[in-house]
Amino acid sequence: MLDDLERKIIHYLQGNLPLTVRPFTVLAEKIGISEEELIEKIKLLKKQGTLRRFGATLYHQSAGFKANAMVAWYVPEDEIDEIGHMMAGFKEVSHCYQRRIQVKWKYNLFTMIHGKNKKDCQDIARRIAETAGIKDYVFLLSLKEFKKTSPRYF
Amino acid sequence: MSFDIYINYAFKKHCSKSYITPIVEGLGVDDIDRKLLNVIQSDFPIAKRPYKDLGARLDCSEDEILERIKRLKKEGIIRRIGGNFDSKRLGFATTLCAAKVPDDKINRFVEAVNRYPEVTHNYLRDHHYNIWFTFVAPNMKVINRYIEEIIECTGVKEILNLPAVRTFKILVDFDLA
Numbered sequence: 330m331l332d333d334l335e336r337k338i339i340h341y342l343q344g345n346l347p348l349t350v351r352p353f354t355v356l357a358e359k360i361g362i363s364e365e366e367l368i369e370k371i372k373l374l375k376k377q378g379t380l381r382r383f384g385a386t387l388y389h390q391s392a393g394f395k396a397n398a399m400v401a402w403y404v405p406e407d408e409i410d411e412i413g414h415m416m417a418g419f420k421e422v423s424h425c426y427q428r429r430i431q432v433k434w435k436y437n438l439f440t441m442i443h444g445k446n447k448k449d450c451q452d453i454a455r456r457i458a459e460t461a462g463i464k465d466y467v468f469l470l471s472l473k474e475f476k477k478t479s480p481r482y483f
Numbered sequence: 484m485s486f487d488i489y490i491n492y493a494f495k496k497h498c499s500k501s502y503i504t505p506i507v508e509g510l511g512v513d514d515i516d517r518k519l520l521n522v523i524q525s526d527f528p529i530a531k532r533p534y535k536d537l538g539a540r541l542d543c544s545e546d547e548i549l550e551r552i553k554r555l556k557k558e559g560i561i562r563r564i565g566g567n568f569d570s571k572r573l574g575f576a577t578t579l580c581a582a583k584v585p586d587d588k589i590n591r592f593v594e595a596v597n598r599y600p601e602v603t604h605n606y607l608r609d610h611h612y613n614i615w616f617t618f619v620a621p622n623m624k625v626i627n628r629y630i631e632e633i634i635e636c637t638g639v640k641e642i643l644n645l646p647a648v649r650t651f652k653i654l655v656d657f658d659l660a
Contacts, residue, residue: 331573339573342566348553350545351531364531371529371566381653382567384527385520385552388559399608399615409649417652425651428579434612434643439579469608469615475593476605479563480619482573 331379334362336483338370342380343482386479394443396470398450400457401436403465409438412461416440421453436467512560515541519551523564576623576646580630581612583641589614592637599629612643 331339337360347355357367374380389397404412409427416438417425424441440457444450447470454468512520518541528536534552535545543551555561570577584592589607596602596616605616618626623646630642 339566339568343568344565346564348549348556348564350534350549352533353529353531368529368531374566375529377572379569379572380566381569382525383529383565384525385523385564386562386567387520387524388562399606413649413651422652423654426647427649427651428645428647431643431645433641434581434645439645467610469610471606472609473607474605475607475614476597476602476616478603479565479567480570480575480603481600482568482570482575482619 334360335370335374335379337361338367338374340483342371342383343479389443394445396446396450397441397443398447398454398471399469400440400442400454401467401469402438402440402458402461402463403436404438404461404463406437412463413438415461416457419453419457422457436465511558512555515543516551516555519548520555520560523552523561527564570619575619575621576626577617577619578623578626578644578646580616580618581643581645582614582616582639583612584614584637584639588637588639592633592639595633595637601625601629612641 341356341359346352349355351364353367353371354364357364360367362370371380371383375383402412402416413425413427416422419440419442421442421444422440423443424439426439427437428439430437442450442453442457444453450470451468454466458464458466519537522537522540527533530536532545534548537543538545538548541548552561552564582592582596592614593605596614597605599618601618601620603617603619605614607613608615618629620626620629627644630644634640634642
């Protein structure tokens with residue numbers, strides 16, 4: 330479980346790091362600890378895996394990806410382990426999850442793929458389908474982004 | 484180098500790292516920017532003078548690094564510099580929802596969904612389940628309550644709740660080399 334100090338640290342790290350010469354001093358002052366202590370705590374959170382990554386997040390579009398698609402695959406339960414790892418191995422795949430199915434939704438493996446345009450994304454999906462031997466999938470091109478933010482935890 | 488050749492070259496070069504290699508040519512981004520973007524995505528110094536340390540690595544002054552980062556933020560290349568946490572380890576629940584929304588109701592529906600700070604992503608997709616959004620919230624009970632509220636307030640009855648049961652990959656770095 331997290332203690333109050335850790336929650337406070339996460340509160341400040343989930344936002345934007347100040348663009349000043351000593352950014353961690355600024356945050357440490359707000360938290361009420363020393364700069365050294367904050368740096369140690371951040372390193373510890375990272376080591377524990379609670380802090381998955383610390384650094385810059387880029388806009389996909391301006392970083393060169395004009396199109397992205399979610400592809401949902403219908404994978405036999407006993408093959409999901411192997412196929413999940415296989416799909417995760419594709420460099421064009423940024424995210425790969427097994428998700429719970431529902432009466433109205435049988436597609437159990439999800440991938441996010443990135444490409445230059447719609448056709449590029451379709452080609453990537455086709456290549457993944459051929460490699461994995463999965464014919465039943467839905468291609469869900471992103472047509473419009475209504476929201477994209479980082480989570481606010483505390 | 485043409486676009487296609489560049490992409491192939493970049494993919495081949497970085498295949499082993501399994502990064503996605505985007506193109507930032509033509510955006511006023513030079514070699515130092517590219518190197519800087521790579522370093523600050525995966526290896527941002529957690530140190531007293533991080534921008535000075537970056538300068539030492541890239542052979543620039545601390546001021547130049549700060550100026551470059553400010554510019555890359557202003558130009559809409561860097562979204563944010565901060566922490567990315569493992570929601571599950573923080574004890575939070577996450578899910579992906581898909582809704583079947585009639586065209587004339589999309590605006591109202593999106594507005595109702597985006598009102599929740601716990602909704603982090605929301606996209607229009609070309610499928611009869613056309614609105615796809617994600618929740619990060621303290622627990623699944625809260626998420627289920629929000630979904631009920633959204634159904635009640637918008638009249639959209641078909642919303643799928645598809646939480647992840649297993650994560651195979653989350654890639655957050657983009658290699659710009």
